[in-house]
Amino acid sequence: MYQPVQLSEDIFYVGVNDRRTELFENMWPLPRGVAYNSYVIKDEKIALLDTVEIGQVEKFLKKLQSVIGDRPIDYLIVNHMEPDHAGSVNLIRQLYPDVKIVGNKKTLPMIEGFFEITDNLMEVKEGDELDLGKHKLQFYLAPMVHWPETMVTYEETQKILFSADAFGSFGTLDGSIFDDEMDFSYFHDEMRRYYSNIVGKYGSPVQKALKKLSGLDIKMIASTHGPIIRSHIEEVIGMYDDWSSFKTGEGVVIAFASMYGNTEEMAEVTARAIAEAGIKEIRMYDVSKTHSSYIISDIFKYKGLVLASPTYSNELHPNMEALANKLKHMGVKDHCLGILGSYTWAGTSVKRLTELGEALKWEIIENSVEEKHTLKKQKYEECRRLGKALAEKLIAERN
Numbered sequence: 001m002y003q004p005v006q007l008s009e010d011i012f013y014v015g016v017n018d019r020r021t022e023l024f025e026n027m028w029p030l031p032r033g034v035a036y037n038s039y040v041i042k043d044e045k046i047a048l049l050d051t052v053e054i055g056q057v058e059k060f061l062k063k064l065q066s067v068i069g070d071r072p073i074d075y076l077i078v079n080h081m082e083p084d085h086a087g088s089v090n091l092i093r094q095l096y097p098d099v100k101i102v103g104n105k106k107t108l109p110m111i112e113g114f115f116e117i118t119d120n121l122m123e124v125k126e127g128d129e130l131d132l133g134k135h136k137l138q139f140y141l142a143p144m145v146h147w148p149e150t151m152v153t154y155e156e157t158q159k160i161l162f163s164a165d166a167f168g169s170f171g172t173l174d175g176s177i178f179d180d181e182m183d184f185s186y187f188h189d190e191m192r193r194y195y196s197n198i199v200g201k202y203g204s205p206v207q208k209a210l211k212k213l214s215g216l217d218i219k220m221i222a223s224t225h226g227p228i229i230r231s232h233i234e235e236v237i238g239m240y241d242d243w244s245s246f247k248t249g250e251g252v253v254i255a256f257a258s259m260y261g262n263t264e265e266m267a268e269v270t271a272r273a274i275a276e277a278g279i280k281e282i283r284m285y286d287v288s289k290t291h292s293s294y295i296i297s298d299i300f301k302y303k304g305l306v307l308a309s310p311t312y313s314n315e316l317h318p319n320m321e322a323l324a325n326k327l328k329h330m331g332v333k334d335h336c337l338g339i340l341g342s343y344t345w346a347g348t349s350v351k352r353l354t355e356l357g358e359a360l361k362w363e364i365i366e367n368s369v370e371e372k373h374t375l376k377k378q379k380y381e382e383c384r385r386l387g388k389a390l391a392e393k394l395i396a397e398r399n
């Protein structure tokens with residue numbers, strides 16, 4: 001038995017929670033799990049919007065069948081092909097052999113590639129409409145939010161945007177499914193961690209998608225992850241607008257690598273100077289302890305950044321190098337960077353971090369600090385000056 005969750009009279013949530021998977025995409029930690037959301041519209045025709053990751057299919061089918069009973073599914077709308085959503089497409093086709101699989105011209109070759117399904121496919125184009133009876137669906141392409149084939153589906157009668165990954169979040173839906181059934185702020189950090197790490201590289205396509213969707217009257221956003229949003233629509237669209245345009249707030253992330261504490265001490269001294277200068281939001285992370293997804297999420301939140309690394313075998317500390325590579329790969333924009341480094345016999349880390357800041361066109365605070373062996377008086381004062389200069393730069397941008 002399953003008590004259906006209704007978005008409206010004929011539209012149902014049939015998603016599932018995954019509290020067992022440790023790493024999303026086998027990379028991103030899931031301390032709070034993740035939800036794979038799927039929806040079904042029960043009209044003259046039945047449409048299923050996306051499926052779930054195959055490991056969760058049993059719970060999903062139970063929910064789906066409690067809503068539709070013995071009726072067949074007429075359409076399976078595939079908004080996004082990543083297997084956390086399309087993982088059960090093949091099984092749905094086996095259970096409902098007449099189901100028409102709906103996607104765009106980039107979806108359908110993926111359907112063939114992943115599942116060898118070549119028949120009973122329906123290609124839709126930008127703005128096309130699918131009539132289910134009372135409910136009509138419109139399709140809008142949203143390439144690179146998160147894959148090239150990603151599209152969103154707009155249900156005209158209830159004004160629901162089925163947004164695929166967009167506006168999604170890590171974290172399971174613990175009884176509360178809708179944003180106004182919970183303390184929605186609980187999801188803010190996981191929403192930003194999801195966006196920044198999964199979609200963050202594609203800020204420009206997200207901006208294009210937001211512009212395209214700005215003409216729609218949206219009363220509900222039903223993403224494939226996280227809460228269904230009906231009371232914070234403007235807020236989440238604003239959050240996405242900020243993140244995708246790399247708009248950040250006043251604050252500093254200090255990410256350091258340190259083998260024996262010398263580089264960490266430089267970071268501590270710099271942090272104190274930043275605080276004394278009046279910056280209240282300071283987040284300090286040891287890159288060897290905190291997964292980069294949390295650090296990157298905060299880098300998307302705050303304009304200031306201090307990167308500190310010892311030189312390790314004539315390069316950056318490997319864990320700092322991994323963070324630096326991710327930031328470069330994502331093309332993170334518009335930050336103020338302070339650089340700290342230490343070494344024992346030859347210094348390279350400051351050079352490498354400077355190259356990173358230049359490659360990303362960040363504003364680099366003058367006079368990066370590089371210390372040999374332990375932190376001594378002169379470099380101690382230089383760390384303080386660097387912290388103060390970074391803080392003053394951020395404070396000058398207030399208002």
Ligand code: FEO
Nearest residue numbers: 082084146165224
């Ligand atoms: Fe939630 Fe890009 O898959």
